[in-house]
Amino acid sequence: MFNKVESFKKRYLSLIDCKEQTDIYPSMDGLNKIMENHLYHIHFNGFAFLSMDKNAIELDPYKSLDKLSEQQGGICFELNASLNELLKNLGYKTYLVDALIDNIKDGSVPSYDIATHNAIVVEFESKNYLVDVGLGNYFRKPISFSGEYQDFTGRYQVRTIDESSKAFQLERFSNKQQQWLSQYRFSIINKNATDFTPNIEKVCDESCHLTKEFFMIKPYAHDSYKVIDGGRGVNLVWIHKAPDRDEKINLDASLARQILTEEFHMKAEQIDKVLSECKTSSTSSPFKALWTFVRKYLPGA
Numbered sequence: 001m002f003n004k005v006e007s008f009k010k011r012y013l014s015l016i017d018c019k020e021q022t023d024i025y026p027s028m029d030g031l032n033k034i035m036e037n038h039l040y041h042i043h044f045n046g047f048a049f050l051s052m053d054k055n056a057i058e059l060d061p062y063k064s065l066d067k068l069s070e071q072q073g074g075i076c077f078e079l080n081a082s083l084n085e086l087l088k089n090l091g092y093k094t095y096l097v098d099a100l101i102d103n104i105k106d107g108s109v110p111s112y113d114i115a116t117h118n119a120i121v122v123e124f125e126s127k128n129y130l131v132d133v134g135l136g137n138y139f140r141k142p143i144s145f146s147g148e149y150q151d152f153t154g155r156y157q158v159r160t161i162d163e164s165s166k167a168f169q170l171e172r173f174s175n176k177q178q179q180w181l182s183q184y185r186f187s188i189i190n191k192n193a194t195d196f197t198p199n200i201e202k203v204c205d206e207s208c209h210l211t212k213e214f215f216m217i218k219p220y221a222h223d224s225y226k227v228i229d230g231g232r233g234v235n236l237v238w239i240h241k242a243p244d245r246d247e248k249i250n251l252d253a254s255l256a257r258q259i260l261t262e263e264f265h266m267k268a269e270q271i272d273k274v275l276s277e278c279k280t281s282s283t284s285s286p287f288k289a290l291w292t293f294v295r296k297y298l299p300g301a
Helices: 004-014 019-024 028-041 047-051 062-069 076-090 193-203 253-262 268-275 289-299
Strands: 093-103 115-124 127-131 146-149 156-161 167-174 178-188 213-221 224-231 234-242 245-250
Touching: 004 019, 004 062, 004 076, 004 178, 019 127, 028 076, 028 115, 028 127, 028 213, 047 213, 047 268, 076 093, 076 127, 076 193, 093 193, 093 224, 115 178, 156 178, 156 193, 234 253
Parallel strands: none
Antiparallel strands: 093 115, 093 178, 115 127, 146 156, 156 167, 167 178, 213 224, 224 234, 234 245
8 A cells, every 4th residue: 555654755765865774763873864854855945936926836835845856955944844854754743933134154034923934943862953945055063052053054042932832043153244143033933844834925926025036046966056046137147156265257158058957957947937037248258168077076066
């Protein structure tokens, strides 16, 4: 007889290259590996913001897995809801929580009366950990509520706002401002994946600041990641960020189409939409030879 949950676990673990470790769940080693591998194998895809098509967003984790398996990526509501379902099915005690974003790295964002993000809290051996695979180029492993975490993207901590109401915030240390900045606030109140339907409607509304943005992010090593960044009326830029280099290349339409297809597996009709909304260089990119070289000779590029 077909077992829906077992099939989901097997497909998901295979997708993120964790299928050989089914005997170690639940464990911290397993949780660390799942989160890190998830980020490497399933990228953040902000096309939903640009298209403002709420019907393109799949909140049901079992249906969302089909989309993720096609290497299409997703936004936070899809990625964290799907991962939360996997963790629950593997025996972890989890909470899918909504989050109010305050800052993205060093810059503040508009506030809304409804959460425009979600995340996962995992309770393991009487300790809480924050897991988030839907915020782009952020932390790679679960963050303990009782300690600081650091990787090449920055320093992070979870600070208690109100213990009685189980209210917390994720903070990132801003080297630019030399202070801890709240990235988002959340309470440990468990949600179902479909509870975020009103949130989806909000982020797909033209009045939301997110609908002016477009970005796709995928880490491909322990200390580097690749980004396509742009927005309505804004140039499309390819970013290769690593400790020893920080390259930004303005893309022409041809190179943008190539990268979106080959690196982010984007569908042709979606790419057409991106190119119609975002600016591209009017002349052939002088960096095309460099891009070809990077992809051919640098591992992981």
